Amino acid sequence: MNKNKTNKFAILILLVIGLLSLNFSGYAETQPDYYTIYDEKTNKVLFRTAMEVYKGDRYLSGDNKLYEVFKVDKNEGKAYAKYLQTEKLPDVEIEEISQAMAVTQNTSGKRVAIYSTHSDESYLPSDGAASINGHGGIYKVDAALQKALEAKGISVKVDRTLYLPHDAMAYSRSRAGAVKLLKDFKPDLLLDVHRDAVPFKEYIRKIAGKNATGVRIVLGRTNPNLKANQQLAYRIKAIADKIYPNMVKDIFFGKGDFNQDLTPNSLLIEFGTYSHTRERAEVSASLIADVLAKALYGSDEQKQVGAVTKAQRPLPGQNKAAGTGIWVLLGVVVVSVVAFMFLSTGGREMYHKFSKATWKEFASYLGKFRRKKGDGS
Amino acid sequence: MPLSYVLLSIVGLVVLFGFAHRVLDRMKMTDTWAFLIIIGMIIGTLIPNIPITKTVSINIGGAVIPIAVCVYLFLKAENTKERVNAVVVSIVAGIAVFITGRILPAEPEAMIIEPNYVYGIVGGLIAYLFSRSRRSAFIGGVMGIILANVMQAIFNYITATRGTISIGGAGFFDSVVISMIIAVFLSEIIGETREKIQGGTSKKDLEPKEGMASSLIDTHKEEEGEKNEQKQDE
Numbered sequence: 001m002n003k004n005k006t007n008k009f010a011i012l013i014l015l016v017i018g019l020l021s022l023n024f025s026g027y028a029e030t031q032p033d034y035y036t037i038y039d040e041k042t043n044k045v046l047f048r049t050a051m052e053v054y055k056g057d058r059y060l061s062g063d064n065k066l067y068e069v070f071k072v073d074k075n076e077g078k079a080y081a082k083y084l085q086t087e088k089l090p091d092v093e094i095e096e097i098s099q100a101m102a103v104t105q106n107t108s109g110k111r112v113a114i115y116s117t118h119s120d121e122s123y124l125p126s127d128g129a130a131s132i133n134g135h136g137g138i139y140k141v142d143a144a145l146q147k148a149l150e151a152k153g154i155s156v157k158v159d160r161t162l163y164l165p166h167d168a169m170a171y172s173r174s175r176a177g178a179v180k181l182l183k184d185f186k187p188d189l190l191l192d193v194h195r196d197a198v199p200f201k202e203y204i205r206k207i208a209g210k211n212a213t214g215v216r217i218v219l220g221r222t223n224p225n226l227k228a229n230q231q232l233a234y235r236i237k238a239i240a241d242k243i244y245p246n247m248v249k250d251i252f253f254g255k256g257d258f259n260q261d262l263t264p265n266s267l268l269i270e271f272g273t274y275s276h277t278r279e280r281a282e283v284s285a286s287l288i289a290d291v292l293a294k295a296l297y298g299s300d301e302q303k304q305v306g307a308v309t310k311a312q313r314p315l316p317g318q319n320k321a322a323g324t325g326i327w328v329l330l331g332v333v334v335v336s337v338v339a340f341m342f343l344s345t346g347g348r349e350m351y352h353k354f355s356k357a358t359w360k361e362f363a364s365y366l367g368k369f370r371r372k373k374g375d376g377s
Numbered sequence: 378m379p380l381s382y383v384l385l386s387i388v389g390l391v392v393l394f395g396f397a398h399r400v401l402d403r404m405k406m407t408d409t410w411a412f413l414i415i416i417g418m419i420i421g422t423l424i425p426n427i428p429i430t431k432t433v434s435i436n437i438g439g440a441v442i443p444i445a446v447c448v449y450l451f452l453k454a455e456n457t458k459e460r461v462n463a464v465v466v467s468i469v470a471g472i473a474v475f476i477t478g479r480i481l482p483a484e485p486e487a488m489i490i491e492p493n494y495v496y497g498i499v500g501g502l503i504a505y506l507f508s509r510s511r512r513s514a515f516i517g518g519v520m521g522i523i524l525a526n527v528m529q530a531i532f533n534y535i536t537a538t539r540g541t542i543s544i545g546g547a548g549f550f551d552s553v554v555i556s557m558i559i560a561v562f563l564s565e566i567i568g569e570t571r572e573k574i575q576g577g578t579s580k581k582d583l584e585p586k587e588g589m590a591s592s593l594i595d596t597h598k599e600e601e602g603e604k605n606e607q608k609q610d611e
Binding site: 332 | 380386390422426436482538539541543547
């Protein structure tokens with residue numbers, strides 16, 4: 001291919017990449033303030049979100065119904081989701097969990113680590129701004145959660161490193177913090193604490209008689225630990241539904257990793273939204289500490305095996321879920337190696353090697369290749 | 378396990394089995410060195426970062442070792458043209474990755490693909506498209522991500538944004554690995570395939586010089602080329 005053609009090809013590809021990335025950002029001027037997602041059958045409003053909605057997005061509603069978005073109307077700011085199935089959350093017996101916790105009450109080594117990828121996130125009425133260049137109000141929510149967890153005998157480490165600016169790369173930056181927390185602190189649970197950006201009507205509610213806010217758990221759909229993380233999220237929701245009904249607003253399956261590929265017990269939690277007071281979020285943070293403690297340390301399995309002192313206690317079924325991830329990875333490895341061999345030797349050569357495979361063939365597996373003068377690159 | 382470790386392990390195995398011989402040869406490296414670099418990169422991520430300023434630090438596995446390899450390749454480049462190419466590719470890839478970081482949606486609900494992979498793919502593709510050799514593709518792929526980090530640090534300084542930057546750290550380590558593999562892989566696979574389709578290097582002089590249509594090529598000459606090819610094959 002001559003230079004002229006190569007340049008044209010390069011420019012074309014660049015244009016495609018450019019257009020694609022514009023599409024990614026949803027920069028279209030017609031973009032609505034927020035989307036309303038409707039149930040396809042009943043036309044009932046499922047939820048509202050200030051974020052771009054895409055076909056294939058999944059969402060577990062407060063009443064455990066799993067929906068998938070199948071149609072998005074950009075101009076009208078509407079999207080339609082179809083009901084897939086009702087998810088069965090794990091059966092939790094609060095009494096049994098409390099007993100199990102009593103058994104392990106005095107064993108030390110309960111740890112939870114917290115960080116906030118979007119460090120600027122704040123609550124407009126309390127903090128005076130929705131975004132602060134520095135430690136946002138979200139760190140006060142971290143502190144409330146820390147205090148409540150510590151009251152349950154759990155040692156908590158909060159990473160106060162700033163990962164500004166508030167963009168998609170923030171996750172790559174906060175990943176360094178997450179890795180450090182995992183390495184130095186070895187927590188049983190790693191939490192990335194956020195707040196949402198939708199109208200406050202979606203979130204405000206009374207929990208245990210207090211003015212509080214709903215909590216959304218976000219799971220990374222592409223991460224290999226999804227199954228394990230999902231089990232933990234379902235367990236948390238199951239327990240919360242019993243102790244503080246309506247607290248867990250929903251579970252959203254996002255299209256990223258959110259650093260959840262680092263450990264099976266890792267979650268992203270949104271405490272309310274920017275347009276209500278921070279105090280509501282702090283109340284919810286204090287209340288959810290009880291749920292988290294029960295979900296992590298009140299496992300019935302633990303009662304059978306006695307106190308497990310090792311950090312990273314797997315939840316029932318989590319080993320199996322993690323196993324699935326490993327098999328998927330192995331599959332990827334095998335496919336890549338075969339693809340590499342195929343591509344690097346060429347199809348015909350490969351066929352020849354397998355059809356007339358002899359030890360001699362394998363002795364010079366790569367075959368001879370001639371090098372010419374100047375053929376250096 | 379992060380994707381970067383999986384990818385590096387695969388590349389490590391490929392190198393151990395000798396499949397990457399040709400690529401490494403052209404990059405003027407030996408199997409042993411390549412393997413040591415891969416091991417070094419993995420171990421390097423586990424060592425604490427080297428602080429540069431109060432808010433900027435540099436990761437050994439994700440930045441120091443890859444930069445060292447780039448410098449080696451840069452010095453080993455065949456001519457000034459290739460060196461200039463490598464520098465230009467790095468800057469173009471760096472800008473592309475930085476811009477991608479700015480325009481991708483930030484909220485978890487709005488993401489459509491893991492951003493770390495996007496940076497790697499964008500960096501690797503740009504590095505491949507603009508580079509003229511495997512060496513400059515590698516340099517562009519690696520330096521694209523690292524320069525994007527540096528640009529972020531400068532951007533933060535200018536706009537007084539309070540944030541910490543770990544150059545080549547954790548998340549960006551994945552991007553560096555993906556970008557570098559894509560850049561070299563594409564150069565190797567597509568470059569080689571194009572060469573095969575074209576009929577091998579023995580025909581490289583047969584291409585029309587001024588972008589003429591293929592029907593105008595001297596067909597007799599082409600046959601001669603084929604004869605040469607057959608002769609060599611024997």
